[in-house]
Amino acid sequence: xxxxxxxxxxxxxxxxxxxxxxxxxxxxxxxxxxxxxxxxxxxxxxxxxxxxxxxxxxxxxxxxxxxxxxxxxxxxxxxxxxxxxxxxxxxxxxxxxxxxxxxxxxxxxxx
Numbered sequence: 001x002x003x004x005x006x007x008x009x010x011x012x013x014x015x016x017x018x019x020x021x022x023x024x025x026x027x028x029x030x031x032x033x034x035x036x037x038x039x040x041x042x043x044x045x046x047x048x049x050x051x052x053x054x055x056x057x058x059x060x061x062x063x064x065x066x067x068x069x070x071x072x073x074x075x076x077x078x079x080x081x082x083x084x085x086x087x088x089x090x091x092x093x094x095x096x097x098x099x100x101x102x103x104x105x106x107x108x109x110x111x
Contacts, residue, residue: 009025009026009027009064010025010026010027011023011024011025011026011064011065012024012026012101012105014097014101016090016093016097017093020066020067020068020069021065021066021067022063022065022066022067022094022097023063023064023065023066023067024062024063024064024097024098024101025061025062025064026105027105027106028061028062028106028109032061033106033108033109036054036057036058036061036109037108037109055095055098056080056083056084058098058102058109059079059080059083059094059098060076060079060080062098062101062102063079063083065079066079066082066083068082
């Protein structure tokens with residue numbers, strides 16, 4: 001069965017100090033917003049684990065493209081894999097960028 005075509009989404013590009021570009025979608029479905037706002041089970045993980053998983057989920061749902069050193073990544077599996085391999089400086093920049101993005105475009109996700 002062929003994959004259904006998705007409507008293009010509105011995005012915003014953010015450039016880090018090295019010139020890499022992270023492209024984030026401006027909106028999410030109400031279902032996805034509910035899923036992200038759902039309280040996570042804290043009995044199964046430390047609060048740090050819960051925080052890290054939420055950040056990863058935000059990246060997974062918002063990231064559309066991440067161009068690093070001129071190499072564009074737009075496949076979801078490649079994007080999340082690259083995020084998991086990012087060094088602490090890259091992860092911090094991504095988290096801060098997503099935080100600013102969420103405040104601006106998706107205030108219903110602000111904790």
